[in-house]
Amino acid sequence: MCAMMKGKLIQYACTVVLTIPCFQAAFTFVWPSYAIPALQSDRSPLGYKISEREAGLISSCTMLSPMIVTMFAGTLADVFGRKKISVACGFIILSSWILVLTAKSASQILIARLICGLAFGCNIIVVIMYIGELCQTSTRATATVIITFLFSIGALASYSLGWVCSYETVCYFCITLSVIYIIFMFALVKESPVFLVGKGREKEALHCLAFYRGASVVTEHVLGELSYMRSQHNQNKQNHPIEENVPQYETEKLTEEKTSLPQEETSAWKLLFASTSSRRALISMVSIMVLTVYMGMVSVQVYAAQLFTKMAPNISPDLCSVILALVLVASSCVGTFTMDLFKRRSLMICSTLMSSWCMAVLGSLLRWSWASDWAVTLVVVIYCFSYQVGPNSLPFVLTSETFGPQTRGVASQVVVTSMFLSNFLLLILFGPVEDQIGLDGTFFLFSIIGFVTVIFTYFTMKETKGIPLDEIQKMYEKGFLYREK
The missing domain is CATH 1.20.1250.20 (MFS general substrate transporter like domains)
Known part of the structure; x- marks a missing residue:
């Protein structure tokens, strides 16, 4: 029971880290609601008032660029790994806010928000895959809800900081949060066991799976779940359909559910x-x-x-x-x-x-x-x-x-x-x-x-x-x- 509780806590903690970009996405989407008035004021951080056309592009561009990457974000995650793509998205978000902070023109802000949108579009697809692969049955639903909850919290934080903080302070906050996300990704989150099995790196997969389950690498249900991942991968290679009624490793008796392999x-x-x-x-x-x-x-x-x-x-x-x-x-x-x-x-x-x-x-x-x-x-x-x-x-x-x-x-x-x-x-x-x-x-x-x-x-x-x-x-x-x- 202790191992099960430990595993659930680890899964929830990793999910919170993984969904920090969802918080940042909401923060970024509503940022124009208070940044645009500042950019159109006499005390604009750019040194001049932006036009209505520039304001419209700055507000909407983060919805445009994600379309470029969402259609092949899953492929990128399958080639390079969930963790590498997530960390790369973190660095892109970090660089975008540095560009916003140092911007001297509306074009620079526009470019920053475009590349930030690319990171958000890629990240949301990868996070959904990541959570589905690292979480067990009893935690997956709650872990998925964390995505929308942090998105809502991100909007609240953005409106609140925009109310009481300056344009520059908001940028520094976002830069700091991006750095924290990258550090925690390296320090806490491990690669998806499903991805590692697909690449033939089963020893690494076993250690990652044991970490997410809060158990030893020799625990029976961890070995059983790894064996199921291996069999699923073999089925996919042969283009055989996945059986819906394969016995699952359920939680109450130290057994866990099968993990889906794309x-x-x-x-x-x-x-x-x-x-x-x-x-x-x-x-x-x-x-x-x-x-x-x-x-x-x-x-x-x-x-x-x-x-x-x-x-x-x-x-x-x-x-x-x-x-x-x-x-x-x-x-x-x-x-x-x-x-x-x-x-x-x-x-x-x-x-x-x-x-x-x-x-x-x-x-x-x-x-x-x-x-x-x-x-x-x-x-x-x-x-x-x-x-x-x-x-x-x-x-x-x-x-x-x-x-x-x-x-x-x-x-x-x-x-x-x-x-x-x-x-x-x-x-x-x-x-x-x-x-x-x-x-x-x-x-x-x-x-x-x-x-x-x-x-x-x-x-x-x-x-x-x-x-x-x-x-x-x-x-x-x-x-x-x-x-x-």
């Missing part, structure tokens, strides 16, 4: 597009992801300070931003529990409907001013809460439950890429659209897209909670439309 990238892509059900499922997941992005959440986060200044001029925009971040943290925690309490379809439809209603109310508040400034803030809070509980996280959950182990990785890459592309276009178009139809009209547009998402979800989204994978695939074989039976 299929070869080429065969995974072929498998994804080979069957009608997989193609339909992929189209459905990408459609849901794109629609939920265009409900406007990322624009609210990135332009929080500017939006609150316009919507509630009598309340400190920094205070409103911090309240918003606190809501994001709380809702991410609530979302963790609601996932297990409600069916996926019901949760998605209800939360999306509430988010759409909130956007419609915001539009009416701005156009007709029928309530106080605090009412505007309250509606924004309700919107963010409902969005976090459903549309923000459910597309990823659906993707993990809809695709099998051989295609889940590449399907996730496609869905994540569609998310980054949609976020980039949304941030680029937000300013011009607001100029044309006003902020109230923009919120009405987000509301309409939300209601379209509700309709699309009602007629096409399959229920996946507690449903076996083969039954989910059979649903897609019958067509796009949802059927009860």
